[in-house]
Amino acid sequence: MMSSDTTRENPEFLVLPTMAGAPQVPDDTSSARDHVEVALLPVTGDNGEAQLTALAFTSVPLLVEAMGERQPWVIIPTGELERCLVGSGARSVLIDPRPADGGE
Template sequence: MASSGMPESEPEYLVLPTMNGSPLADDTVAVTLVPVTGAGGRDQLVALAFTSVSLLVEAMGEEQPWVVLPAGEVDEALLGSGAEAVLVDPRLAVGAD
C-alpha cells in the first residue's frame, strides 16, 4: 500500500479517524476512507492518518472518533478495507456553500 504525505522521519504511532468510537466484537474498527483523484484522474480510496491527536482534531473536529496504531502496523491493519493508500496529515478542504 502506498503512503503519501508521510513526514521525512516516520512517526512511531499514527492516529486514524474511525466510523465508530470503539472496536467491534472482533477487535476491528471501521476506519474512515475517502475517495481521492489520483494519477490519470482515477479515483482511489485512501485512509486518513495523523501524526498526532491534535492534528486530527484540527482537521476533523473534536467529536471525530479515532484509534491509535503503531505506524508499522497500519498497512496490515488496513488489509481488506479497500484502502489503496494512506494519506498522512492531510489538509482537508472545507465544504463550499
C-alpha cells in the same frame, strides 16, 4: 502495495479516524476486538481515477484540527498500518491531510 504521501519523519504511531466509537465486542468472539472501521475517502489519483484512501495523522491534535474534536479515532503502530488496512479497500494513505480552505 499501498503508497503513502508524507513529508513528516517516520512517527512511531499514527492516529486513524474511524467510522464509529470503540467497537462493540460480543462476549464470545475475541477476534472482534481487532476490528475497527477506519474512515476511507475516494481521492482522485495521478491517473485520474478515484481510489479509496485512508487518512492518518501523526498526532491527535492534527486529527482534531482537520476533522473536529468529536471524530472518533484509534492509534496504531506505524509499522502495522498496512496490515491493519488489508481488506479495507484502501489503495493509499494520506498522512496529515489539511482541511480545504472553503473561502475560494
